[in-house]
Amino acid sequence: MAIALSPENRTFVKRVGFDTFSNKDATDFALTLKSKHKDYKFGRGSRTFLCGTDQNDYSTIALEWLLEELVDDNDEIVCLRVIDKDSKMATIDSSTQEKLYRLEADKLLQTIISKNDEDKALSIVLEFCVGKVHDTFQRMINLYEPIMLIVGTRGRSLGGFQGLLPGSVSKYCLQHSPVPVIVVRPNEKRERKKRKRQDNPARRTYMDIMSKTPQLSTIDMMHSNSSHSRLSADTTPSTTPAPRESATSISEASTSLASKKNNKDSTGDYAQSLSEKVSGLEITCKAESLDT
Template identity: 45%
Template sequence: MDDLTDKFCRVVSFDTMTDKDLPDYSFTLRKKSLDYKHTRRSRTFMVATDLADYSEHALDWTTDNIMDDFDEIVILRVVTLDMNDKKANPLALGAKKSREDANQVMNHMMATASNLRKKISVIIEFVVGKVQDTIYRMLSMYQPSLLVVGTRGLSGFKGMMLSSVSKYCLQHSPVPVTIIKPENHTNKKPKRLIKLLRMASGGSIPTLSDYSSSKKAS
């Protein structure tokens, strides 16, 4: 088996962090298959997770079921901080761990894509800010065909109940939304939704009404 580092190459990445502007701290990690190329049929999928172990289910579901060659996946991690905390800089304390988590997820995606022999682009966005505002901003930036929210079943983001995050996404997202829990990984695949997303590679993007219809049909 070829070395995974030969299958992916790192492209543009950047870091910004200042003690004066902690809420705007973020980093982006990007990698892509050496054989990846963006085409007019390339689609983008966004997965919102907290980069915990169970989030692999949402990533695997997306990569395995709906991604094709030359598609792109954006993995979004949103962190909220109490800037009134008198302790040591909370963001600085977590920055190293956040990068370790991001690299671990990237390595997982590299291995998954290699095993599936898929040529894809992977972007990990780590953003500090309000969850709802950040999700909407990232959706506007990347304009994905689908937003996938990964969760362990009780909460999708630390300190925020799943109901509020998923409800916000379902009500305000300009693109279709699906919620993936760990048990969904082995459950029956939502064939109608997958079919609609496959159609997108032919030039049509499924709408929210299409997604609602797929939920009723499943």
């Protein structure tokens, strides 16, 4: 089915797409629609972003934020719309399914193109799938290898993971996505949380924190380094060798003791203590088994 572009979207041209509606052996239905800006050129600097979309307002906000803040000329956006197999829409007969899916996919692609207010030269891919949401997200990440995944969330007043609804797609992506994930909250909720933080009397600004933090002056730092150097010098073990006179005196005392021992008869026991001070050092020499 051809995509009827509105007059304001004539800068985008249709690209080849495919679907599995005619494949009776396919376990899940899938429809891929592609469109690109007339000035789009794929190059080394081109990036791919994956964005989760559905019929909720918060997913539209995430798409708008992506188009305004992240993408640039020659980037590609892959928008993923997943219909759960257990939903009411997936349980109707096949012929009606195909018509509804194609109609919704065409309308969704037009909506995505119309959000490109700045007329950026983009490539837009819409993956319209029926299956398990979590498995489909993982499959598309492996297929397109995006640098980032962007999803919206209804969110709650709590922060972090607590602010994400149990079983939500955004929470699953944060926990299991192999690529970085950005969760976009609705603008009014972000502004409300920002005003709440700013109105908090216990909140301190960065400048307030810095003004109350003691700062070391350059002179104090130099004085501290100088004191540390003197302390290191005073506590360093001395390796200065002993005076030569001390070594000579010790050698002479040892020689004299050995001479006395040799001049005595080897029988009997003899004990003698020799105490001398050599250069301020007291040396005790004991000779045993010497006969008087």
